[in-house]
Amino acid sequence: MCMQAKHGRPLNVSERLIYQPYFSNLVMEQARIVEGYVPFWLKRDMCAVVLGRRIYMRAGAYQANTLRGVELLGHELTHVSQFLHGMTILSYLWSCRYGYHQSPFEIEAYANGARIALDFNYNMLQISKISNQ
């Protein structure tokens, strides 16, 4: 994979529309999405990891404009926000000392991802209702 692809791309127009209400401009501008490449040490059962402003996702893990994809990127953008607001790899690892699901950073990321996906689902339903009238 070329270096450009490893450095990732900024959020595209439709992602900005979906996530703008939930994240600061800093997160919207700084986040980079790297698809089809993850660090070698990532556990096999993990489909994505965030390091600083970069979101690394396995090939095919992120399906844009699907409920699951919207939830996944919402979760990972929350980690970008956490990094931009002072979280470090060390403080993240420390937060997981009682288990991944006990980490306050993960609890926040799962809650955000679920909320954004719920809103996305609601918005899509409204759009389909309008277009079926």
Ligand SMILES: [Zn+2]
């Ligand atoms: Zn997470």
